[in-house]
Amino acid sequence: MAERVCAWLLGAIASPWLRLARPRPPPRPRPRPRPRLLPGPAGDTGGAAAPAASAASSPLRAPPLLSAAAGPEPPVSASKEPTCGDGRPGAVERRSGAVPGPGPSADGRVSPARKAQQGLKERYRLGSLLGRGGFGSVLAATRLSDGAPVAIKRVPRNRIHHWGRLPDGTRAPLEIVLLHKVSAGFPGIVQLHEWLELPNNVVMVLExxxxxxxxxxxxxxxxxxxxxxxxxxxxxxxxxxxHCTSCGVLHRDIKPENILLDLATGQAKLIDFGCGTYLQAAAYTSFAGTPSYRPPEWIQFGWYYGKAATVWSLGIVLHQMVCGEHPFRRGWNSTWGRLSLPRRLSPECQDLIRRCLSVLSSERPSLEDLSCDPWMQDIHVP
Structure with a gap:
């Protein structure tokens, strides 16, 4: 049965008749007033390093993933499990001061916030709800200038507790600052097109x-x-x-819900940096993310190291891919160290999952070691 499922999936990926995503022309200039556009990477003074992983390690074009037999895809939905937490290490600022309300100003003119909101509706046609959670909501939308599909994420201002600064000095929510550091020109991270502040919300227009x-x-x-x-x-x-860690960014909420697949090209994109923070060498003493992806050291000792906790999350994601379920969803504390894996999995795949899910963080492979693992290289060890 496993062989038939695998053959079906590979056949779906190789379907030659699938239409590849066409490149979109750049948007035409927008009328004033307009929301803030992110400054280009040339103005970044944050010292972001070059991507750690070489582009040569990826195929020039990923195979398409959509198959007619799969039927229409369900909408992207937020996890029912609560995410994020309080207290993110890193140099962040809290927003203070009042924001102009949506009504007319004292001299009878429409306020900048109302103009920005009207401009958003004039440039985008809103569609269906893609997801809703503690972070706010995400709507599908279409850019009217060229018909490009976008996602519009709306986050209540009272749920944004961490702010930073963009390279041009603009104060912005930390999620936007982190996205700017990692997304520019990198296909594996969702691109942020623009963002704006409204009286009660921060709105992000995303790829x-x-x-x-x-x-x-x-x-x-x-x-x-x-x-x-x-x-x-x-x-x-x-x-x-x-790539994120090389830019000094820790995502902290890696899970299948936060990995978006382009079904036409096969490209995987990491999304939702709402729980993210700056990468640090010292241990973190506050948790942000999804509870069922917490590493054992956090539950036992109340601290964790960023990269080791990331490898733990990646191990859970890999288990979900090849087994179809979370390894610790049922009584996950009691199953540490006694992970049962299907016999159909290759020894190399089983070994990689077990090492990523080592109870001792010091026994987990590094992110660099993962890239060189025999299973990742499709090498079968006798």
């Missing part, structure tokens, strides 16, 4: 592939992924994570 699905729904629609498909996707996720 949205025309045919897309989050990894959780992609797995659920198929039960589990064969190792070839899982390797192809996991390699991209690892490359995106290494």
């Amino acid at each position: 949205r592939p025309e045919r897309s699905q989050d990894l959780l729904h992609f797995i659920r629609a198929r039960g589990f992924l064969c190792e070839e498909v899982a390797r192809h996707l996991f390699r991209q996720v690892l490359e995106a994570v290494r």
